[in-house]
Amino acid sequence: MSHGQPAGRHTHTLAGAAWWFLPLLGNDQVIGVVGLQENTQQRQLSAENRRLAEAICTDIAQAALRTTLVAELETARVSNETERLRSALLSSVSHDLRSPLAAMLGSAGSLISYSAAMSEEDRLSLLQTIQQEGERLDRYIQNLLDMTRLGHEGLTLHRSWIGVDELVGSATGRLRRYRPQVLVELQLDADLPALWVHPALVEQSLFNVLENAAKFSPAGERIQVFARQVDGHLQLDVQDRGPGIAEEERGRIFDMFYSIERGDCGKQGTGLGLTIAQGMIGAHGGSVSAFSGEGGQGTLIRLSIPLLEPDESRQAPDDGE
Known part of the structure; x- marks a missing residue:
């Protein structure tokens, strides 16, 4: 059967077997085997019935091959989509997390180093920057958490x-x-x-x-x-x-x-x-x-x-x- 040829009854390979085995061929490879058990009283299957059985096996092989190809394409699509979302997420994180963090760290550093030399107005401005950028960072993290709930856990509606x-x-x-x-x-x-x-x-x-x-x-x-x-x-x-x-x-x-x-x-x-x-x-x-x-x-x-x-x-x- 590894050579892609029928075996068992009606063949020269294991002719004494009670079953007739037909390979399912796809892209020059054996992707499966169909075994047919016949009426033991019938010594020889008619040529017409043999051609019909072989045609059915060919159709089964093609259907199985198409199903396999569709599954492989879907797997590739999901993999590509996952990679696209991962890249988009990394790109988003690099900007939307680092930008407010940089602003907050810069403002906090200025307050630590130069607070004594600053006017009250300048100190207030830096504090407001820290607050605003912190709120911006909080909103972004909340969005990420919400997406996790939508995509994996689902939402429980407490109405x-x-x-x-x-x-x-x-x-x-x-x-x-x-x-x-x-x-x-x-x-x-x-x-x-x-x-x-x-x-x-x-x-x-x-x-x-x-x-x-x-x-x-x-x-x-x-x-x-x-x-x-x-x-x-x-x-x-x-x-x-x-x-x-x-x-x-x-x-x-x-x-x-x-x-x-x-x-x-x-x-x-x-x-x-x-x-x-x-x-x-x-x-x-x-x-x-x-x-x-x-x-x-x-x-x-x-x-x-x-x-x-x-x-x-x-x-x-x-x-x-």
Whole structure:
């Protein structure tokens, strides 16, 4: 059989065997063997049946070969994708971790060495740099941790009620602390229902979208946030007045580590923020999409979150209060 020839019954090799063995050939190699056991009363298989059996074995061999090739291609694809993500992560870490660390170490070193000769204003400026860069580093590490949860552990949704105004106010308040120069305009419809969600995850998703908009908004231009109820969903729109995103790239901005250049802004961040937002909103059964801004200017990111009621089995028991 190692020579790729049939053996057993109906052959000159082990002719007395009760089985007829046919090799499965692929790329001039034996990739398997088919054994056929026949009616012992039948001394000779007809030529037509033998050709049929050989044809079936040829088809089986080709199918097995295709399956093997597909598996090998998928293994190679996964390996290449893993390597691509590893390279992207290393590139991101080299910039997004080292830059704030360098700024913090430089400011701290200046304070240690020259604090006595500095004015109060200069010392305060260095302390503010340490604080701001530390917060920037904290946000980046949080994004990495969130991606680990999304990719491996999954998300456990501990739902509770939160008002839309509270949710938006929390996210925009965080943005103003990190980027006090950014202008945000809120337009929330009246009488919006409360959300039955994991508040921290949804707030983080909205913050990531807001921070992304802030990166690309020109100085003095407002970021607009709209909230409305549409077809059983809360629709949150975040619109910037930046250079916008080409239509063919709008779907890719949610890919892990995908960053694009917009106008004169250059590459900003690692592309983790929108990926995390999509994963967290997706865990709630919602979606995150990108569109062209109003009048074709800027970008609009839309978060759509289902308006759900808690299951009766998950409601807390009434204590009679």
